[in-house]
Amino acid sequence: MPYFSSKSKERLETCEVDLKDIFNQLIETVDFAVLCGFRNKEEQEQAFKNGASKLHFPASRHNSYPSNAIDIAPYWSTFPHIRWGTLDEWSKYPDLKDQYKTYSEYNNACLQAFSLLAGQAKAIAKEMNIPLIWGGDWRTFKDYPHFEIDRDRYA
Ligand SMILES: [Zn+2]
Numbered sequence: 001m002p003y004f005s006s007k008s009k010e011r012l013e014t015c016e017v018d019l020k021d022i023f024n025q026l027i028e029t030v031d032f033a034v035l036c037g038f039r040n041k042e043e044q045e046q047a048f049k050n051g052a053s054k055l056h057f058p059a060s061r062h063n064s065y066p067s068n069a070i071d072i073a074p075y076w077s078t079f080p081h082i083r084w085g086t087l088d089e090w091s092k093y094p095d096l097k098d099q100y101k102t103y104s105e106y107n108n109a110c111l112q113a114f115s116l117l118a119g120q121a122k123a124i125a126k127e128m129n130i131p132l133i134w135g136g137d138w139r140t141f142k143d144y145p146h147f148e149i150d151r152d153r154y155a
Contacts (some may be wrong), residue, residue: 039062085110
């Protein structure tokens with residue numbers, strides 16, 4: 001059975017109880033890492049700078065405490081453990097090139113892993129009656145690792 005690393009656990013602890021409930025159940029069936037829960041001002045500005053977020057502090061759902069948003073990624077048993085499906089990764093690791101003959105094959109496999117994870121998270125949320133939104137469903141800025149609780153829940 002998969003389980004959280006201490007870092008992942010620590011990050012999940014900074015999240016709203018709804019998110020904890022969903023993702024604590026998800027880890028029982030599928031392996032993933034929690035990349036980020038709450039972001040303070042410095043961390044938010046850093047995320048803006050490196051392109052992970054389009055928002056300045058405190059506009060992101062990651063900026064309330066506990067956090068209304070969480071970023072996760074599928075955890076692969078092979079190296080590298082966290083994958084974004086970039087050309088850089090595919091070129092860098094010979095094992096990946098052996099397994100995926102073309103870059104697009106590799107990229108598809110990564111996107112599929114994110115989508116699968118999201119489908120399972122959404123199914124759990126639905127069962128718990130929690131309105132969960134996945135960033136991969138957004139039309140303009142696809143944010144595959146990102147999940148947040150619908151604002152109406154806390155209105
Ligand atoms: Zn996020």
